[in-house]
Amino acid sequence: MRAVWSFWSKPFTAHKGKSWCAPHHHLLAWGLSLRLARKHYPETVLVTDRAGKTLLIDQLGLEFGEVSTELEALRDVEEGWWALGKLYAYSLQERPFIHIDADVFLWKPLPPAVVNAPVFAQCPEYHPPLDLYAAPSDIETAFARHGLSLPVEWEWSRSLGEPSFREENCGIVGGQHVDFLRYFATLGLKLVRDPANAAAWHELPDKDGYNMRVEQLLLSVCLDYHRFHPDSPYRGVHVRHLFPSWADAFNPARAAQAGYTHLLGSSKSDANVARRLERRMQSEDLDFYRLCVQLGQRLTRT
Template identity: 40%
Template sequence: MAVVTFDHPGPNHFAMPYYGYGPGTAAAIGGHLLAPGFPRYSGYGEVTEPDWRPPPVRVVRPGDRAARPIRRAVWSFWSIPYRRQHGRHWPSDFFHALSWILSFRLASRLFPTTALVTDDWGHELLVDRLRLPFDDISLSLNGLAGQNPSWWALGKLHAYREQREPFLHIDNDVFLWRGFPAEGLDGEIVAQNPEHAPASDAGYYRPSAVAAAIRSIGGFLPKEFGDYIGDAALCTGVIGGTAIPLLRHYADLAIRMVESAENQTAWRRLAPLEDYNLVVEQYLLGAVCWGGGTTDVQCVFGSQHDTFREDIAVAQKFTHLIASAKSDLRYMHWLTERVRNHFPADFEIARRLFGDQ
């Protein structure tokens, strides 16, 4: 393994300053599971037509038991976007570390096998320093060293593509509490929920702008993307499934959209690139699933609306700290308490590493 040099030497060399958002902008799915009594917010900037109906999906329910459920939980961490704060909202590295501890420890109770796809810096942090005992570790994201870190979803896409057996990829801001119906997960494609993605570019996906820019230079636009006339994406707070060839095909298309030399002029026209991670990762996934043929799509929630119904999220035992919820210090207080009370040895490691921020 290569020697890793960290950005901030000294006793608190992992620490970074607080880049907070106003608490009114925070949104969390299942926030009460992490922070009892915390005010609930009803969205995070999405544009949804009042009469919009998502495509039908198979919703996993508490008590569901699949004949052959997914047994492998996967996390990924391409460290460069995090270190440069591209698309990352954690107030400090201390809270970021606590999120990894809680996400990993909770899910490892539900899935027999755990895996991490990362780079040398990520390995140093998560395995050597925090001592999280992943069963399988890949350092393949070292190969992304030359890629633009504005593409913070790129590491996730590479992690999806290298899987060879049914899996569930879990973002480190997602917490699967005891009682989450992991035993019921067996969909060809598994995701968090269907999400409205209007082709009109009225929302935050802007698929028409992407397609027009790439077509204007004769770049690579996946047929599935170009032909898709639907208006639904799939939120990938969790993503995976049993259809490994389909998942690898989707990830390969997304990676080629981002990395191919023929598309770089189009992406420069569309900058800032941070705004286009979701269209490549989540809209393309919707196009692959619903653009033609029939795919068994299984979700934790049946609609975007359901994710913000606290009763449903609590029943599903699912929390996702979306975007700026990660920088709300009230959530961070409860994150600290959860890890301190339930995983005290891990908490002490993080506290010694970062200081009690």
């Protein structure tokens, strides 16, 4: 199984890695994520753009087995759509793969039951009815106002009238059913990039939360729709999770047992986490640590 990372530089450049304590912590995370994962999955791939290749390969010296600059295709896309780099990377895959976020560290290989599944993800996320942040209904209302249709999978799932909705957390995502994963990713890209939908998306200027809907929610509804649809070419597709719930994924004991760390959200800006990341790389490769600090300082000044 090939291990894939994606780095669309445009959102990073716009925000200068502000989700981290400092830019060099972002670079340290890249180094550690790659070093750990390639022990288990030696075939490594980076999907990026030209600026991303300059930073991660030419300047930082990360040693991926294969480097693609296919994300140049997104150069005219609004930087708020940070998930599109991931979707584009999924859409390019032709063999079983695991996509790994750069803030994910695989201390152990994934269990065989997960790796060999048609689709796998980190864990399910269940959102209650009162979770109104970037709600799916916002998207539905904007599309309806302009007489636009959402993907049939989305409309079918939402027509069931469930008060909550499920997403697949994509800290890791991949599987054996590559055709289905390409289909889902291409559908997400079209949902955002189709010029016919531009007026609807214009009504939702803060794209941050909606990234999860066009990646994680769309994956869930596609799985549910196609698994039992009698005429679907993807009938029977299903998902396995590394953790059975969000709570398990962030339970320190369960995460340690699985050999898995995901620095999600605000944990990236936690000072204690930053110090642990620094100590780890100082002990493992002091020269690489110093290079990250130097490049981080340069990024701060630009």
